Amino acid sequence: MAEYLHIIYTVMWFVIAIGIFYVGRKNRLGITTTVASAMFLFMGCWWLIDNLVSGVDFMSGTLAWVFRGIIAIFVVAIALCYIGYRKSQK
Secondary structure (H helix, E strand, O other): HHHHHHHHHHHHHHHHHHHHHHHHHHHHHOHHHHHHHHHHHHHHHHHHHHHOOOOOOOOHHHHHHHHHHHHHHHHHHHHHHHHHHHHHHH
């Protein structure tokens, strides 16, 4: 089961990205859900590359810190988009 865990995570990130994008379009939530969907697409691609490239571990060392930094930027962007969305609703 452990050998399939990376594949399960990869599929999970892509499914979450598609789900968030669909819900955002359905409820007209705008750029916030688009950025969140892009974040999960990035996570899915990162895990997919980690699965396909056997010589490099993308989840440890410097590459892990690059991954965390990019995710942090996405989280800040999502927060700013959400704050802008809430202000426009008032």
